[in-house]
Amino acid sequence: MIPRSSDPEPEISVVMTTCSRAHLLPGVLDALLGQSLLANVSVEMVIVDDQSTDNTPEVLARYQAEAAIPVRILQGAKQGVAAARNLAVQHARGRWLASFDDDEIAPPHWLQTLYGVAQQNHAVCVGGATALSLPEGRSFSEVGPRARRLLGEILFSEERSMQFHELPSTNNVLIRRDVFESLGGFDLNFTEGGEDTDLFQRMHRAGHRMWLAPEAKVLHLIPPRRLDPHVLSQSAMRTGAIEARLAGARNSLPSLLYNLTGRLVLAVARDLPQLAAGRLSRQPAKVLDAQLSLAVTAGLYRGLSAARGGSSQFLSRMDFRSRHGERPDTPPRQ
Known part of the structure; x- marks a missing residue:
């Protein structure tokens, strides 16, 4: 267990891992630091830099120095995404974990919506929606529904309890930290993907209250190569x-x-x-x-x-x- 700071614990820790995406980080971090919830709820950010080889460390250091909320930067050991996510959580101090990815843009109400839905429905896990942002010059007519799902599109219209076959994604989810820890975190055996599916299936089987929040929609930035x-x-x-x-x-x-x-x-x-x-x-x-x-x-x-x-x-x-x-x-x- 990581020793906790003596400072008052924040209500929410925004946790994120990144690797060599310095060109995207300013847009991503500006959106996170512009969340409306920061005006009345204590929030911190915990970011794991998993062995970047570009100028990611410099970008993160600048935001850490200038941000109006605490920003903690950790160094990952390149042992897989599950290990990097667990590292972020181990150093997080918030009662809630808001998991986000380094290639997304969140609207100003994103965190407020997730947190509000959790409070209103007594849910321990709330998953948001994800829309795609295609590269300039590319059209959605080029990609059918299966391709869009593979690219990370998650769209739904109704705020409601999740069914067993419905799972949130670590790119846009709010989880109560004690529940995450009670489940043992992400399984380190899933080094190449699937760690989120495994965690949320275990959460379902444990009978935890999980909710969908369609208004908490983030924009996933798709590079041409994808x-x-x-x-x-x-x-x-x-x-x-x-x-x-x-x-x-x-x-x-x-x-x-x-x-x-x-x-x-x-x-x-x-x-x-x-x-x-x-x-x-x-x-x-x-x-x-x-x-x-x-x-x-x-x-x-x-x-x-x-x-x-x-x-x-x-x-x-x-x-x-x-x-x-x-x-x-x-x-x-x-």
């Missing part, structure tokens, strides 16, 4: 492989085989016909969506070895962030 069909396909395969790993973590191989069977049926009954129809009608978005669904099935099949602990190398090979030039410090795919 729209590359090759990168999207690898992201889809990761999704399938991570699903397999989650099933393995739950010792649920029968469930995994059941899901795989269902995906294979969908591939034959839905995806392959959609792929053919999209090509005949020259609808690239429909073609891409069908290909992505097939890629999830392929990833699930390849990830069967995850149930026996053997898919880590497969997942690492498909890390679109480090291998395909999304970070400024990494070369583009050849």
Whole structure:
């Protein structure tokens, strides 16, 4: 346990990890420091710099010196996103944790909305919505619903309790810290993704009150590289492989085989016909969506070895962030 400061504890800790995204941080941090809630609720920020190789440390130091609220900067050990998120929480002092990503813009009412919904509904976890901001010159007509989901789009219209199959995302969620700690935090075995799904599934199974807040909508900044069909396909395969790993973590191989069977049926009954129809009608978005669904099935099949602990190398090979030039410090795919 990290020793707590003797200063009065804030009500909310905004926790975020970052790595080599200095070009995005000013917009991200300006939006967070402009939250309306800061006028009447005590808030701090805890940011883990997970071994950036650009000028991220200088950008963070400037904001730390100039911010009107406490900003703590920690150095990560590049041991995966789960370890970096846990590190931020270990040093957080707030009663609530507001988890955010380093490639998003929050409207001024974002934190106020999450906090208000939690208080009004006695919820220990509140998840917000995520809209996409595409690069200049790109259109939503290019990306179908499956592609948008892979890019992080989470849209819903009703403020209500979450169903078991509904999960928030760590890019936009408020969690009571004692609940997070009671669940043991993020599982460090999920080094390549899926740590958030695992945590929130455990939260559901523990019977905690979880809520949806559609008005707490953030804007996810999509770089051009993420729209590359090759990168999207690898992201889809990761999704399938991570699903397999989650099933393995739950010792649920029968469930995994059941899901795989269902995906294979969908591939034959839905995806392959959609792929053919999209090509005949020259609808690239429909073609891409069908290909992505097939890629999830392929990833699930390849990830069967995850149930026996053997898919880590497969997942690492498909890390679109480090291998395909999304970070400024990494070369583009050849």
